[in-house]
Amino acid sequence: MTAAALYGLYIVLAVLAGGVYLALPAERPLVRRVWQAGLIVGAAGLVGLAWWIGAGFEGRVFFVMFALLAIAGAVGVVTHRRPVYSAVFLVLVVLAVSGLCILAAAEFLAAALVIVYGGAILVTYIFVIMLAQQGGEASYDRRSHEPLAAVIMGFALMAATTQAMVATDPIALHAIEARHVALAGADAEDADARAAESVADTAASPSGTAEPGNVRKVGAVLARDYMIAVQVAGLLMLVAMVGAIAIARKKIDPEDLTEHEVAQLEAAAKAEPPGRFVEPFARVTREHR
């Protein structure tokens, strides 16, 4: 059972890796259909795998849905040729991950994700993209840097980490598995039942009743165990704000100007001063005179 799942996982990951490789921007004609097929097959395999893994969990329909949305969004971010679309795909990933957090009874974390990521960080990204890259696809977005090596590296890491999740027992324990199988099975089932129970407990208790809600519990942990860390986090944000302002207002030594900056300065000096004589308005006033 475990071995079958493991090989299934490897096959799914390989198909997904092929899809991502072909989807990464590069100057290759004729492969669009292929990568779409690879991504769809990989996604379908992941659905099956997640369905099988999530057996016994009540919300597994939602789990599979959100997991697929997150993975599809992540592939979209990594492979899209227009940065604005990538940022919008990242919103999709954040929403899917916060859905997964709600399924795990982490409501406060889900809300914080949507507010901070979807509301603040993504807006900052989109602002910077608008500032820096107004005109569609740039040449460096049409060709990626060593896509094959990157995909091999990333998906080898993925296979190495996920095999530990799917293989219930570490490889070294297989030799004595026969002796301990009954015990281990009972243990695992027990732990699963406890986890499911706790999730159900936390999820079922609305705030205001005797059992405190998730926000109150997280707040208690933050204020009781991690008070110093909270203060340090605040200080870190202050330092980062000062640093960001210092970076953005940095004055550049005139001798250090790059060619681009020199060209910009020259163009600005040559250009007409704005706001005095704008062509369409000039024509209008002339016609109406």
Place this chain on the structure above:
Amino acid sequence: MSIVNAYILVGAILFAIGLVGFLSRRNLILMFLSTEIMFQGVILNLVGFGIRHLDLKGQTFALFLIVIAAVEAGLALGLVVLLFRRQGTLDAEDWQRMKG
């Protein structure tokens, strides 16, 4: 097989996809967007392990992770804007030679 494993599996997949993006994209903004995907994977890991150990420390750490992500985005994007002002391109390969 438990739901914990499923969370960690999805987290690992997100992390690896983000890693692929960080290694292969040449646009500086896209590289930082890929690190945000890796952050999402780590958040899922923390939540999954939080279920496993039946406490809230995972979620608390995830909150700190969000703080770090916000700080990183602010600073990194400030740097990206500065680099763009200097050379008019976001291509990481144009900044291979650094000058102190």
